[in-house]
Amino acid sequence: MSEKFVESNQRLAANLALGLILWVFSVFLFHPLMVTYAPDWAGFISVLLVVSLSYYLVKAKMSSGPIFEYVSNKLTVLWMDWRKLNAEERQTNSKKVEKALKTGILLLVYLLYRPLLSLINPALAGLTFVLVLVYLLKIMLEQK
Amino acid sequence: MSTRSRVIVLSTVLAVDLLFFIIVGQYYPEYFTAILDWLPYGNEVEAAVIILSGLLVAIISGILLFRGLIGRLREVLD
Numbered sequence: 001m002s003e004k005f006v007e008s009n010q011r012l013a014a015n016l017a018l019g020l021i022l023w024v025f026s027v028f029l030f031h032p033l034m035v036t037y038a039p040d041w042a043g044f045i046s047v048l049l050v051v052s053l054s055y056y057l058v059k060a061k062m063s064s065g066p067i068f069e070y071v072s073n074k075l076t077v078l079w080m081d082w083r084k085l086n087a088e089e090r091q092t093n094s095k096k097v098e099k100a101l102k103t104g105i106l107l108l109v110y111l112l113y114r115p116l117l118s119l120i121n122p123a124l125a126g127l128t129f130v131l132v133l134v135y136l137l138k139i140m141l142e143q144k
Numbered sequence: 145m146s147t148r149s150r151v152i153v154l155s156t157v158l159a160v161d162l163l164f165f166i167i168v169g170q171y172y173p174e175y176f177t178a179i180l181d182w183l184p185y186g187n188e189v190e191a192a193v194i195i196l197s198g199l200l201v202a203i204i205s206g207i208l209l210f211r212g213l214i215g216r217l218r219e220v221l222d
Binding site: 041 | 170180188207
């Protein structure tokens with residue numbers, strides 16, 4: 001593995017960890033307290049948290065480098081070994097694994113945002129879910 | 145300040161902050177309400193400011209602690 005690849009992975013891990021710290025503290029402890037003691041302010045704080053979480057996730061995405069392709073290739077090899085598939089089927093299986101990985105990441109990101117969005121407005125969480133579903137359908141149905 | 149003492153100070157700050165809000169905020173809400181009653185302004189604004197400052201302290205100390213631990217790990221690995 002090249003040094004640049006390792007460095008971009010370190011930056012990705014650091015940004016994701018910082019975003020996770022923010023998310024864990026806010027969602028598990030401070031947000032329920034805010035809803036109990038100052039419900040009128042909970043929405044405003046949620047907006048701030050959504051913005052800060054997005055900042056770290058975007059920073060992680062910018063610094064990620066070719067990690068997605070690397071993980072996707074590794075998973076494809078594992079999948080083909082497990083199912084004992086031929087090497088000719090590699091191309092189609094690689095696409096399937098890539099789509100599954102994208103779907104998983106998208107759902108995970110949605111689940112991260114969901115508790116914060118539902119406190120801004122419950123309808124916003126539902127609307128985001130519809131948009132996520134539409135995007136997932138696009139990923140699943142695209143040909144290339 | 146050396147990395148080790150910085151990590152100790154930051155983890156103490158984080159632990160005190162989290163323990164205060166877990167114990168007083170969640171398990172003994174009557175004490176938290178008593179603190180809010182004791183302060184001079186409207187209860188809800190005070191509660192929002194106190195909880196927000198607690199969240200900021202937790203996030204900032206958590207981030208600095210994480211960076212300190214990463215720095216220490218790099219020192220050890222090098």
